Amino acid sequence: MVGFPLLDTLWLSLQHFNFGSYPRFAALANYGTLLHDAKFWQGLRVTLALYLLSLTWQLLAGLYLALLLHRTRVLRGLLRTLLVSPFVMPPVVVGMMWLVILDPSLGIANWLLSLVGISPALWLASPDWVVPTVAMIDTWQWAPFVALILLAGLQTLPPDVFEAAAIDGARGWGLLRRVTLPLLAPSIITAATLRSVDLLRFFDIIYITTQGGPGDASQTLNIYAFKQGFVFLDIGYASALMVTLTAIVIGAVLVLMRLRQAATW
Amino acid sequence: MVARRIAARAAPLLDALQVAIVGIVFVAPVLWMVTAGFKDSDAVTALPPQLLFHPTLRNFATVLTTMPFLRFALNSVVIAGGSTILGVLLGVPAAFAVSWNRMHWPALLMLAARMAPGALFLLPWFVMFSAIGAVGSFWVLIVTHAAITLPLALWTMLPFFDALPRELTEAARIDGCSDTAVLLRVVLPLVGPGLAVSVILCFVFAWNYFLFSLVLSDIHSRTLIVAAFNFVGEGVTDWGALMAAATLIALPPVVVTFLGQRWLVAGLTAGAVKG
Numbered sequence: 001m002v003g004f005p006l007l008d009t010l011w012l013s014l015q016h017f018n019f020g021s022y023p024r025f026a027a028l029a030n031y032g033t034l035l036h037d038a039k040f041w042q043g044l045r046v047t048l049a050l051y052l053l054s055l056t057w058q059l060l061a062g063l064y065l066a067l068l069l070h071r072t073r074v075l076r077g078l079l080r081t082l083l084v085s086p087f088v089m090p091p092v093v094v095g096m097m098w099l100v101i102l103d104p105s106l107g108i109a110n111w112l113l114s115l116v117g118i119s120p121a122l123w124l125a126s127p128d129w130v131v132p133t134v135a136m137i138d139t140w141q142w143a144p145f146v147a148l149i150l151l152a153g154l155q156t157l158p159p160d161v162f163e164a165a166a167i168d169g170a171r172g173w174g175l176l177r178r179v180t181l182p183l184l185a186p187s188i189i190t191a192a193t194l195r196s197v198d199l200l201r202f203f204d205i206i207y208i209t210t211q212g213g214p215g216d217a218s219q220t221l222n223i224y225a226f227k228q229g230f231v232f233l234d235i236g237y238a239s240a241l242m243v244t245l246t247a248i249v250i251g252a253v254l255v256l257m258r259l260r261q262a263a264t265w
Numbered sequence: 266m267v268a269r270r271i272a273a274r275a276a277p278l279l280d281a282l283q284v285a286i287v288g289i290v291f292v293a294p295v296l297w298m299v300t301a302g303f304k305d306s307d308a309v310t311a312l313p314p315q316l317l318f319h320p321t322l323r324n325f326a327t328v329l330t331t332m333p334f335l336r337f338a339l340n341s342v343v344i345a346g347g348s349t350i351l352g353v354l355l356g357v358p359a360a361f362a363v364s365w366n367r368m369h370w371p372a373l374l375m376l377a378a379r380m381a382p383g384a385l386f387l388l389p390w391f392v393m394f395s396a397i398g399a400v401g402s403f404w405v406l407i408v409t410h411a412a413i414t415l416p417l418a419l420w421t422m423l424p425f426f427d428a429l430p431r432e433l434t435e436a437a438r439i440d441g442c443s444d445t446a447v448l449l450r451v452v453l454p455l456v457g458p459g460l461a462v463s464v465i466l467c468f469v470f471a472w473n474y475f476l477f478s479l480v481l482s483d484i485h486s487r488t489l490i491v492a493a494f495n496f497v498g499e500g501v502t503d504w505g506a507l508m509a510a511a512t513l514i515a516l517p518p519v520v521v522t523f524l525g526q527r528w529l530v531a532g533l534t535a536g537a538v539k540g
Contacts, residue, residue, distance in 0.1 A: 003374055005412075006381060008389035019392070065287060072280040079284055081526060082292055088522045089295075090473035092490045093515040096497055097298045100504055108297065111312045144291060201382035204475050208494060222382050229388055230480055242385045249380050 013239035020233065030240035040241065042216050043224040046131060047245075050220060051199045053135040054142075058195060059188065061139055062146025067176075069147065070154045080151075083144035091141070095208030098137045099124070124209050127217035134218060137205055142198075146191045153187025154180075185263035193256040200249045221245045302509035309505045324509035332492060334510070340403075341489040341517075344478070345471040347407035352414025352467050357460070360419045361448055364426035365434070372423070375416040383476040386412055391480055401483030409477045414467035421466060425459030426452070458528040465525040469518040489514045 013030055017023035034040050065083070069076055086094070102109050102123040110120035123133045157180075165179045181188075203222045206212065212219030212227070222245060229238030301309050303320040328334050363372045378386075390409060394400050429452065437451045453460065478488040493514055496507065522529055 005386040005389040006377065009385050012388060012392070019395075068280065068283055068287065072277070072284055074277070074281045075284050075288070079288055081523070082288060084522055084526060084529065085295065085519050086291060088469050088473075088518045089515045090475070090490055090493075090518065092473075092475055092493050093298075093511045096493065096507060096511045097294055099497065100301070100508065101294060101297065106310045106312075108312065108314060111314075140291070140294070197380050203383070207475070208497060222384065225382075226384050226476075229384060230391070235388055235392060238384070239388050242382060242388065246381050246385055249382070250377075253380060 009239045009242055012235055013243045015236045015239075017236040017239075018233055019235050023236070026236065030237050031244075033237060034240055034244065039216060039219070039224060040221070043219055043221040046216075046218060047200060047202065047220045047222075047248075050131050050135055050202055050218075051196070053132060054138045054199050055192060055195055057135060057139040058143040058146050059192060061143035062150055062191065063188070065143060065147035066150035066154055067180075069151050080148070083147060086141045087145045089141070091204035092208050094137065094141050095205045098140075098205075099209050102133065124218075125214060127214050130210060130214065130218045134202075134206060134209070137209075138199070138202075141205075142195060146195065149191045149194075150184065150187050153184050153190075157183050182263075183265065186260055186265075189256055189260040189263055193253055193260070196252050196256060197249055200252060201245060221248075298508050299512050301505060302512045304505055306503065306505055309508070324503075324505040325513070327503065327506040328510045328513065331506075332496070334489075334492070334513075337487055337489045337492045338513075340482075340486055341472060343403060344406045344410055344486075344488055345468055347403070348410035348414045348471045349464060349467040351407060351411040352418045352471075353460075353463055355411070356415045356418025357422055357453075357463065358448060359415075360422035361426050361452060363419070364423055365431075372419065375419045378412060379416045379420065383474075387476060387480055394481065400481055401486050403486055405481055406478060406486055406488075409481060410471045410474060413470050413474055413477075417467055417470055418463045421463045422456065422459050425456040429455060461525055461528045465521055465529060468521060472518050 012023075014025065014027060015023040016026040016029065069079065101107050104110065104120060104122050104125055107123075109123065113120060121129060124130050126133075161179065161183065162175075165175055170179060201222045202220045203226070206218050206220060206223055207226075210218045212223045221241060225238050225241035225245060228234050228241060297314070300318075302324050303322070304315070304318055305321050305323060308315050308318045359371055359375075362368060386409070390405075391400075394405050399405050433451060433455075434447050437447050442450065473490065475490050475494070478486075478491045479494070482488060482491060493510055496510060
């Protein structure tokens with residue numbers, strides 16, 4: 001049930017196969033089409049832009065949250081409990097929620113902006129802003145997850161290193177950059193790996209909120225492949241797109257695993 | 266010196282302030298969604314937002330009457346519950362075998378399954394299940410969602426099994442236990458928290474999973490998640506009803522994780538920190 005579909009998709013990607021007709025063997029023709037398909041390259045651009053933006057934001061926000069939770073005692077238990085809820089909520093619900101909050105005319109987000117004198121934004125309806133907006137929504141949902149992983153990492157760091165560093169006069173930014181971050185690197189890379197897998201195949205929230213629009217501005221590779229397969233029923237080409245996307249995900253994970261080995265102390 | 270002492274005094278206050286701000290940022294949107302579900306149509310779009318309002322249950326009545334909400338909820342319970350049971354029943358013994366015999370290939374296959382985009386599975390399934398006319402049946406949905414729960418169960422159980430001392434099973438075996446008895450009577454009672462985490466995560470992920478039911482369910486087996494998506498797709502402008510539906514759908518996974526919170530954080534991060 002798991003291994004068979006993986007291989008079967010690889011096989012399907014080598015066929016001309018529109019659902020309802022008979023498949024014909026096509027060798028690498030689907031992959032040739034892909035190289036000359038402007039929408040594929042657009043999808044790749046959107047996927048990578050969304051990936052880099054979201055990953056950077058949630059690692060930074062997650063690190064900030066983890067350090068805050070690690071040093072403060074105030075309400076720590078309560079905050080930890082509350083931080084679990086964003087990432088266990090269904091992405092469909094998260095999408096619905098932000099769709100209403102970010103509504104350009106009646107949403108509360110633009111009203112809050114107007115209070116501080118910023119003119120209303122189109123958010124998900126703007127071709128220029130849709131990717132950062134989706135990245136923001138995903139960061140809201142997943143930065144807490146990153147924070148919990150990094151917090152667990154912080155709590156296993158040897159305290160004597162920090163005592164020694166304090167005696168040597170390290171504090172603040174210097175301590176963070178030269179002691180904490182290098183020690184925490186394996187946990188950071190683990191969090192980045194888990195998020196990379198989800199971010200590179202981004203689907204749910206985009207499908208709920210914009211379906212890839214406006215135009216193709218938020219059409220990730222996964223959304224494009226889904227449309228090719230289940231809207232246009234071009235199973236062969238959709239399979240080739242999915243195989244390519246899977247190769248990208250596995251490639252990214254291998255690079256990150258190599259990095260993790262290098263960063264382990 | 267004085268400046269530093271003041272800074273030392275102010276630090277906990279500053280931290281408390283940051284905790285409060287962080288709490289608001291992550292909780293306010295959810296709070297807004299939940300309260301919108303209890304507002305009538307004028308109050309829901311009122312700006313500035315009404316913090317004090319007369320709560321109404323009208324939106325929940327709308328949700329329950331305009332679509333077979335309870336039917337879809339039951340579908341979600343059957344599919345998420347069924348695939349959780351299936352995933353855990355297969356995944357836990359598999360994890361035990363992988364951990365105890367130091368096998369690598371099942372774990373790697375499951376890792377590949379965890380990394381592959383859902384549509385990679387969905388394309389062959391769609392072709393296959395359409396050919397035998399099984400699209401929309403419950404067993405197809407349960408079995409396909411097990412592709413989400415099985416790798417999850419295997420990977421969450423691995424660190425728990427790895428942490429057990431090996432002498433344990435050897436002793437049990439000398440006392441005459443069979444392989445099955447070793448797993449059931451000796452090992453499983455010791456990995457209780459791990460099992461709890463597995464069940465919680467499997468249920469939450471299967472409940473939340475959108476793609477498989479989007480394509481493979483029909484009007485009779487539609488899950489709540491897909492019903493909610495159709496609700497948005499129909500261009501519903503009744504925000505109160507929309508947010509009431511969203512609240513109801515988010516409730517089961519949030520409640521389940523709150524109840525199992527004690528084990529959940531440890532389970533999510535087990536193996537992620539060291540090793």
